[in-house]
Amino acid sequence: MKSLLLVFQLVTALALIGAILLHSAKGEGLGSIGGQARLFGSQKGLEQGLDRITAGCAIAFMSVSILLAIVGA
Secondary structure (H helix, E strand, C coil), X not given: CHHHHHHHHHHHHHHHHHHHHHCCCCCCHHHHCCCCCCCCCCCCHHHHHHHHXXXXXXXXXXXXXXXXXXXXX
């Protein structure tokens, strides 16, 4: 049981890392100082879907982490 949870945690961790890296940059860096940054960019359908996938991966990762803490205790 514990080894299965460890494997699932590894898979969800890699999926979460990949989903976070796929997000586009929100800030404009130093360009935001002069007011050239976009404050409220519109989210496209792809970006909203990626947000949902990222949230799902984060919830799955945290759930497996809690289960591993319970099983390991």
